[in-house]
Amino acid sequence: MNFTINRSRFIQELQIVQRAISTKTTIPILTGVKIVLTEEGLHLTGSNADISIETFLSTEDEKAQLMIESTGMIVIQARFFGEIVRRLPEDTVTLEVMENHQVLITSGAAQFTVNGLDADNYPHLPVVEEQNQLKIPVHMLTKLIGETVFSVSQHESRPILTGVHFTLSQNKLLAVATDSHRLSQRVIPVENAANDFDIVIPGKSLSELSRSLSDDEEEVEISIMENQVLFKTANMYFYSRLLEGNYPDTNRLIPTSFNTEIAFSVPTFLAAIERASLLSHEGRNNIVRLAIGSDSVVLYGNSPEIGKVEETLVYEKVSGDPLEISFNPDYMKDALRAFGDMSITIRFISPIRPFTLEPTEGGQSFIQLITPVRTN
Amino acid sequence: MNFTINRSRFIQELQIVQRAISTKTTIPILTGVKIVLTEEGLHLTGSNADISIETFLSTEDEKAQLMIESTGMIVIQARFFGEIVRRLPEDTVTLEVMENHQVLITSGAAQFTVNGLDADNYPHLPVVEEQNQLKIPVHMLTKLIGETVFSVSQHESRPILTGVHFTLSQNKLLAVATDSHRLSQRVIPVENAANDFDIVIPGKSLSELSRSLSDDEEEVEISIMENQVLFKTANMYFYSRLLEGNYPDTNRLIPTSFNTEIAFSVPTFLAAIERASLLSHEGRNNIVRLAIGSDSVVLYGNSPEIGKVEETLVYEKVSGDPLEISFNPDYMKDALRAFGDMSITIRFISPIRPFTLEPTEGGQSFIQLITPVRTN
Numbered sequence: 001m002n003f004t005i006n007r008s009r010f011i012q013e014l015q016i017v018q019r020a021i022s023t024k025t026t027i028p029i030l031t032g033v034k035i036v037l038t039e040e041g042l043h044l045t046g047s048n049a050d051i052s053i054e055t056f057l058s059t060e061d062e063k064a065q066l067m068i069e070s071t072g073m074i075v076i077q078a079r080f081f082g083e084i085v086r087r088l089p090e091d092t093v094t095l096e097v098m099e100n101h102q103v104l105i106t107s108g109a110a111q112f113t114v115n116g117l118d119a120d121n122y123p124h125l126p127v128v129e130e131q132n133q134l135k136i137p138v139h140m141l142t143k144l145i146g147e148t149v150f151s152v153s154q155h156e157s158r159p160i161l162t163g164v165h166f167t168l169s170q171n172k173l174l175a176v177a178t179d180s181h182r183l184s185q186r187v188i189p190v191e192n193a194a195n196d197f198d199i200v201i202p203g204k205s206l207s208e209l210s211r212s213l214s215d216d217e218e219e220v221e222i223s224i225m226e227n228q229v230l231f232k233t234a235n236m237y238f239y240s241r242l243l244e245g246n247y248p249d250t251n252r253l254i255p256t257s258f259n260t261e262i263a264f265s266v267p268t269f270l271a272a273i274e275r276a277s278l279l280s281h282e283g284r285n286n287i288v289r290l291a292i293g294s295d296s297v298v299l300y301g302n303s304p305e306i307g308k309v310e311e312t313l314v315y316e317k318v319s320g321d322p323l324e325i326s327f328n329p330d331y332m333k334d335a336l337r338a339f340g341d342m343s344i345t346i347r348f349i350s351p352i353r354p355f356t357l358e359p360t361e362g363g364q365s366f367i368q369l370i371t372p373v374r375t376n
Numbered sequence: 377m378n379f380t381i382n383r384s385r386f387i388q389e390l391q392i393v394q395r396a397i398s399t400k401t402t403i404p405i406l407t408g409v410k411i412v413l414t415e416e417g418l419h420l421t422g423s424n425a426d427i428s429i430e431t432f433l434s435t436e437d438e439k440a441q442l443m444i445e446s447t448g449m450i451v452i453q454a455r456f457f458g459e460i461v462r463r464l465p466e467d468t469v470t471l472e473v474m475e476n477h478q479v480l481i482t483s484g485a486a487q488f489t490v491n492g493l494d495a496d497n498y499p500h501l502p503v504v505e506e507q508n509q510l511k512i513p514v515h516m517l518t519k520l521i522g523e524t525v526f527s528v529s530q531h532e533s534r535p536i537l538t539g540v541h542f543t544l545s546q547n548k549l550l551a552v553a554t555d556s557h558r559l560s561q562r563v564i565p566v567e568n569a570a571n572d573f574d575i576v577i578p579g580k581s582l583s584e585l586s587r588s589l590s591d592d593e594e595e596v597e598i599s600i601m602e603n604q605v606l607f608k609t610a611n612m613y614f615y616s617r618l619l620e621g622n623y624p625d626t627n628r629l630i631p632t633s634f635n636t637e638i639a640f641s642v643p644t645f646l647a648a649i650e651r652a653s654l655l656s657h658e659g660r661n662n663i664v665r666l667a668i669g670s671d672s673v674v675l676y677g678n679s680p681e682i683g684k685v686e687e688t689l690v691y692e693k694v695s696g697d698p699l700e701i702s703f704n705p706d707y708m709k710d711a712l713r714a715f716g717d718m719s720i721t722i723r724f725i726s727p728i729r730p731f732t733l734e735p736t737e738g739g740q741s742f743i744q745l746i747t748p749v750r751t752n
Contacts, residue, residue, distance in 0.1 A: 080654065080682055087651045102683070109690070110651055114683030275463045275486055278456065306456055307478070307490030314485070 001037050001072025001097040005057075006065040007088060007107065013055045014082050016236055017046030019212055020053040021078045027123075032075035033082075034122045035095070039071060045125070046078060051205050052125055053212065054237040065092065072097055073119035081105075084112055125239060126228045134168065134194045134222045138213050138233065141220055144175050145210045147186045147366060150334045152203035153179035163200035165247040176250050177203065182331045183250060183354075183369040184338065197224050200247050205240035212238060254369060255354065258347035260320035262292055263360050264313070266344055270336040272311050276301030277329035279309055287373045288329045292348075293322050301329070316343055316360070325351045326375045335368040377413050377448025377473040381433075382441040383464060383483065389431045390458050392612055393422030395588055396429040397454045403499075408451035409458075410498045411471070415447060421501070422454065427581050428501055429588065430613040441468065448473055449495035457481075460488055501615060502604045510544065510570045510598045514589050514609065517596055520551050521586045523562045523742060526710045528579035529555035539576035541623040552626050553579065558707045559626060559730075559745040560714065573600050576623050581616035588614060630745060631730065634723035636696035638668055639736050640689075641719055646712040648687050652677030653705035655685055663749045664705045668724075669698050677705070692719055692736070701727045702751045711744040 017033055025031060025048050034045040041058040059066050074097050085093055088107035096104040101116040145164075153161035164177045168190070176185045209231055213220065221232040231238040276288040282303035289300040297315050302308035325348060335357050336344075343360040357368040393409055401407060401424055410421040417434040435442050450473050461469060464483035472480040477492040521540075529537035540553045544566070552561045585607055589596065597608040607614040652664040658679035665676040673691050678684035701724060711733050712720075719736040733744040 077682065080658075083654050084651070084685075087647070087654065089647060089651075110648070110685065110687040112651075112655075112683060112685045115681070271463070271465060272486070275460070275465075275488075278459050278463065279488075282456075305491070306453065307488060309460075309486065309488045311486040 001035070001074060001095065002069035003037055003042070004065075004067040004069075004092050004094040005042070006063055007085060007091055007093045009057070009061070009064045010093060011082075011085055013042075013044050013057055014078075014085065016055050016212060017044045017053045018078055018082055019208055020046035020048055020051045022048045023079060025049065029075055029117055029121055030123075031077055031079070032117055032122075033078040034073065034075050034119055036073040036119065037068060037071045039068070042066060045122070047123065047125075050202055050241055051208055052237075052239040054125065054239075055235055069096075074101060074103055075117040075119050075122055076103055076114060077117075080114065084114070125237075126225050126230075128223050128225065128230050128232075134173070134190060135219050136173070136188070136190060136222070138215060138218045138220050140188060141231075142210045142213055144173075144186050144188060145206045147338045148175045148177040148184040149203045149206050149210075150338070151177035151179060151182050151184040151368075155179075160200060160243055160245040160247055162204075163202045163243040163247075164206055165198075165200050165250070167196075167198045168194070169196045176247075178248075178250060178253075178369075181328070181371050182335065183253060184335070185250070185254070185367050185369075187365045198247075199224060199229060200243040200245070201229055201240055202243055209238050209240070212236065253354065254367065255347075255349055255356065258320070258349055258356075260292060260318075260323045260348040261345055262297065262318045263316040263343055263345045265316060265342075266336050266339045267341055268314055269344075270333065272299050272313055273329050273332050273336065275311065276309055277333065279303040279306050280329055282306050285373065286328055286330065287326045287375070288332075289324060289326045289375070291324045292318060294318075317345075320348075323348055323351065325355070326373045327355075327370055328373060331370045335370060338368065339366075377411070377450060377471065378445035379413055379418070380441075380443040380445075380468050380470040381418070382439055383461060383467055383469045385433070385437070385440045386469060387458075387461055389418075389420050389433055390454075390461065392431050392588060393420045393429045394454055394458055395584055396422035396424055396427050398424045399455060401425065405451055405493055405497055406499070407453060407455070408493055408498075409454040410449070410451050410495055412449040412495065413444060413447045415444070418442060421498070423499065423501075426578055426617055427584060428613075428615040430501065430615075431611055445472075450477060450479055451493040451495050451498055452479055452490060453493075456490065460490070501613075502601050502606075504599050504601065504606050504608075510549070510566060511595050512549070512564070512566060512598070514591060514594045514596050516564060517607075518586045518589055520549075520562050520564060521582045523714045524551045524553040524560040525579045525582050525586075526714070527553035527555055527558050527560040527744075531555075536576055536619055536621040536623055538580075539578045539619040539623075540582055541574075541576050541626070543572075543574045544570070545572045552623075554624075554626055554629075554745075557704070557747050558711065559629060560711070561626070561630070561743050561745075563741045574623075575600060575605060576619040576621070577605055577616055578619055585614050585616070588612065629730070630743065631723075631725055631732065634696070634725055634732075636668055636694075636699045636724040637721055638673065638694045639692040639719055639721045641692060642712050642715045643717055644690055645720075646709065648675050648689055649705050649708050649712065651687065652685055653709065655679040655682050656705055658682050661749065662704055662706065663702045663751070664708075665700060665702045665751070667700045668694060670694075693721075696724075699724055699727065701731070701748050703731075703746055703748045707746045711746060714744065715742075 036043040045054045090108040094106045103116045105112040167174045174187050223230040280286050280301040291298045297313045300310050345360045348355045354371045412419040421430045466484040470482045479492045481488040543550045550563050599606040656677040667674045673689045676686050721736045724731045730747045
């Protein structure tokens with residue numbers, strides 16, 4: 001293998017696949033980036049146990065200025081390689097594989113010789129079947145991930161809850177995440193739907209995918225395989241393993257009748273929650289208390305050592321029974337941030353039953369549910 | 377104490393004194409900010425074992441909109457207080473000291489009650505004598521600190537070397553720092569000099585001072601006391617303790633005759649050193665090797681596991697004997713960064729004697745010295 005390439009274009013591609021590469025892996029070859037050069041162009045691959053990212057740079061990419069002397073493949077320790085390429089002096093870099101998997105990296109007067117690894121020992125990525133594919137716009141996918149992924153469990157005690165549950169049926173894609181204290185659910189309509197599916201994708205994979213997707217204009221093509229899912233854009237293949245096991249039935253968790261309703265502007269309510277949580281974070285129980293009366297709504301927070309806070313809240317509308325309820329302000333903050341700048345309606349049954357948050361206008365396509373904390 | 381103040385102006389002042397406040401202190405009251413309100417205005421103080429910062433906000437400061445209901449003083453836990461004030465909803469905040477050192481913090485509908493501490497128990501700052509003062513422009517002081525402070529020792533085995541040695545004599549201020557492997561020395565002329573002095577200021581204090589000085593236009597007034605130094609600007613008093621003990625005589629360390637000289641453009645040479653150090657960092661000995669010949673100058677770095685690098689360097693001028701010398705690239709990087717974008721001349725005696733770096737033009741007011749590493 002021997003080729004010359006525009007350095008900044010090459011760095012762009014390296015950065016994408018490096019997202020999948022961890023220095024903590026137990027499989028040494030996965031600390032490397034796999035470089036495969038064919039007559040068509042340059043394939044880069046990075047992988048860890050959970051996700052794999054592959055990019056392709058065509059010989060027809062004008063910015064890449066790819067000049068092929070001879071094709072071939074190699075694996076190079078990713079962390080160093082990235083650092084080296086970033087610090088080279090000239091606009092282009094030449095890579096040449098020598099004997100014993102040594103790689104000569106040349107740019108101007110600087111010449112590195114680094115030890116590579118045999119690319120034949122790099123694990124193979126799953127083969128994609130060209131069926132069962134779903135296309136959705138990138139901006140819709142990243143929004144859906146942002147609205148749900150924070151609710152996945154951070155604990156491995158119930159591994160299935162560390163993922164987001166995706167089900168496709170009747171031309172609707174439903175995404176649900178819950179850590180058993182709170183739940184986030186979003187439904188989006190899809191056109192030209194593929195076969196129905198029911199899968200659980202690790203939350204960490206989705207967060208990384210979201211960070212890797214840059215071009216909001218684009219479409220992403222989703223393919224489901226035996227135990228993998230592939231997200232394919234114009235310049236990236238993003239693979240994630242799927243979680244095995246049955247996701248619990250979450251539909252029955254969402255209540256349908258309520259006794260108290262209150263509407264808030266999200267930014268106003270969020271700012272008050274953030275103030276109240278400053279002190280609650282220091283207490284043994286991280287809770288704040290919301291008291292909804294017929295003529296005033298007050299939020300309380302306190303920490304025995306530091307002090308206390310109370311704030312009379314500005315709300316848009318209130319109806320139903322008076323209520324005092326305590327909850328973890330961090331769950332509330334996460335939920336509110338997922339809505340952004342809009343009006344939401346919070347609906348309660350009682351101080352001990354989960355309550356829901358939904359956009360005040362626009363129906364039930366997005367719902368957040370939080371379980372309160374019993375204080376007596 | 378009861379006053380109302382513009383919140384963003386108050387936050388500015390809080391941020392300045394918070395630089396001195398550590399949560400790790402063993403003296404509990406020093407985790408607090410001391411607030412003293414007189415008829416003249418508001419004094420804030422933050423302190424740790426090494427440095428103390430005091431600010432003063434006059435009633436005449438228009439932006440502060442300071443409204444005094446009653447004077448007094450209190451100490452408030454700094455970390456929370458800063459967070460609380462930052463998150464309050466309105467443009468102004470009212471502070472009122474209640475019974476038992478409780479403090480009521482009000483802004484719009486948000487009301488915090490926090491536990492304060494008796495300000496009488498706060499340590500007193502040293503009293504400044506209005507003599508032995510030296511005035512220098514802020515930009516000159518921050519430049520001097522940046523050129524020397526990185527060479528102080530990070531180890532407490534010789535505490536005196538953790539400071540920068542300042543001597544004022546014959547209208548010249550000399551600053552020297554050394555960790556016994558490398559040395560940085562800068563001389564600046566001073567006008568209207570005060571009494572001569574010879575002090576050692578902790579490197580950490582100087583780094584913090586440098587970060588706290590914002591207005592380059594201003595002058596800073598330096599006062600030396602028994603075991604403290606005060607840096608005074610228009611809106612800040614910055615106190616640091618001095619290090620006790622005798623600083624070693626560093627003058628004899630700087631060689632005066634040389635056998636090899638080479639001139640480099642700093643950015644070019646620095647980039648090459650950064651490349652070579654990528655691999656040397658991984659080796660057991662973090663060293664790079666510079667080979668100066670009559671017709672070429674080459675830099676080498678290597679790590680047995682990763683690989684090696686060699687680069688033929690672009691230089692401006694070379695003279696004297698050929699030389700091969702090895703050194704720690706991190707010392708070289710620090711030294712080069714202190715020069716910025718200019719031409720420097722490096723002068724060598726032999727592979728085992730310290731070498732010097734000086735600006736190619738402009739004489740001996742700034743010199744860096746590095747001890748090489750013996751490789752055989």
